[in-house]
Amino acid sequence: MGSEVSKQVERRKAIAAEKKTLCDLHQSCGEEFPSCAYKPSDRKNWMAGVNPDKLHINKIVWPGTHDSATNKIGVPCITRPFAQCQNLSIYQQLEKGTRVLDIRIQEDRKVCHGILLTYNIDVVINDVKKFLSETQYEIIILEIRTEFGHEDPPEFDKYLVDQLGEFLIPQDDHVFDKTISELLPKRVICVWKPRKSPQPKAGSPLWNAGHLRDNWIDTDLPSTKFESNLKNLSNQPPASSRKFFYRVENTVTPQADNPVLCVKPVTGRIHGFARLFITQCFSKGIADRLQIFSTDFIDEDFVDACVAVTYARVEGKA
Known part of the structure; x- marks a missing residue:
């Protein structure tokens, strides 16, 4: 018992020290980067505002959400806090400026996060189609994967093509x-990542797992994740020369050996340092590698930061 208490005390000290490391870095470096003050006049149509004729796919910094369809997962006030990574619907996220969605499903086509369930994938698809019907120039990356430990839904690739073809x-x-203008009227890059079924092939309406990559690490320590994100990003080629999307997630994850198991307070340890991360990318000369930037509980400032870098690239300022 005593050793377990001691372990938890050390864990709390480590977390406090790592939060202080990021706060000190923020105080010394700030969060200034090219066009950082830029804000889209209409987040729902921010790609249209940046100029679709000049905005190349490989110049976009895509604001993304982690575990996107978890706003109604589990049981409210009981299991939901342990798995909820977003409190907005898919449509509301897109309306706010999100352009990359991370969806996990199981065999019966229900969205899940581990063992907890929420609505059917139809809810996600209908929200996406509603948003597309109300906009003209916005491109979405829709990543759908079979959750770890679950089986692939039968004929799911056919379902996606039928729904979004x-x-x-x-x-x-x-x-x-x-x-963007050269791709219109097509608007969705759909990455399907089954666990056992065949991967989509070149020329397919769907994209395979190799086209959306990341280096996710399982930690609740904010500075550890922050530095790991920088290191892994630095090992990538520039976005302009890649033939795949690379994602960095500004998130940390609850750990089973820590008494704080709810997502929101844990991921909050890093949530406010998104602009600092972008600033560090520029400071270290790796901002040209930044492409998909994802978060839990997405907000307007996170979207604005991603759009600002995109705008700076289009205007030749970054």
Whole structure:
């Protein structure tokens, strides 16, 4: 018993020290980067505002959400706090400026996060289609994967094509060099990541797992995650020369050996340091590698920061 208490005391000290490390870095470096003050006049249509004729896919810094469809997961006030990473619906996230969605499903097509369940995938697809019907120039990356420990839904690739076919941008490495205007009226890059079923092939309406990569680490320590994100990003080629999307997640994850198991207070340890991360990318000369930047509980400032870097790239300021 005594050793367990001692362990928890040390864990709390480590977390406090890592939060202080980021706060000190923020105090010394600030959060200034090219066009950092830029804010879209209309987040729902921010890609349209940046100029679709000049905005190449490989110049976009895509604001993304982690475990996107968890706003109604589990049982309210009982299991939900342990798995909820977003409190907005998919439509509300898109309206706020989110352009990359991370969806986990199980065999019966219900969205899940581990063992906890929420609505059917149809809810996600309908929200996406509603948003697409109300906008003209916004491109979405829709990543759908079979959750770890679950089986692939039967014929799910056919379902996605049937539902989104008119909007799907086919898997083609030339897409990265094209502008938004050149891709229209196609609007969705759908990455399907089954666990056992065959991966989508080149030319398919769907994209395979190799086209959306990351280096996720399982930690609740904010400075550890922050530094790992910088290191892993520095090992990537510039976005302009990649033929895949690379994601950095500004999140930390509750750990089973820590008494704080609810997502929101844990991920809050790093949530406010998104602009600091972007600033550090510029300071270290790796801002040209930044592409998908995801978060829990997305907010307007996070979106604005991603759009600001995108705008700076288009205007030749970054």
